[in-house]
Amino acid sequence: MRSFPLVVLTAMAISWLSSCATVMSGPMQRIYFVSDTPAILVVDGEFKDSLQDGIASIVKFRRKTTPTWTIEVQSEGFISERVDLKRKFNEISTLNAFNVVGWVLDLYTGAIWRYAQPDTIHLTAAPKRR
DSSP states (O other), rough: OOHHHHHHHHHHHHHHOOHHHHHHHHHHEEEEEEEEEEEEEEEETTTEEOOOOOEEEEEEEEEOOOOOOEEEEOOTTEEEEEEEEEEEOGGGGGGTTTHHHHHHHHHTTTTTEEEESEEEEEEEEOOOOO
């Protein structure tokens, strides 16, 4: 009979001490874009930011909404460059272990996913041939 409180306390500790990706990494992911030339950053056909020569631009991507984002950099006199951000499983979610609430929360917020690209994308523009 004495082991029952110990089992309950152990189960509670395991569920409370396990974490979720929502807490650890959040529902959004910041990605830095750096360009060699002044350019325009377009995400899924919408203007997002102007890139200055060598200065990083930070764009936040919501992990839940879209499995793939298409990023295009346009610069006058240069060939446009496209990058696809594809999402994959966020390994931090495995810290949930047997915490069902953590899994549900991660699914709801989208933190169960992360974008596979590195956090900084360096874009090099190639000149157009005349």
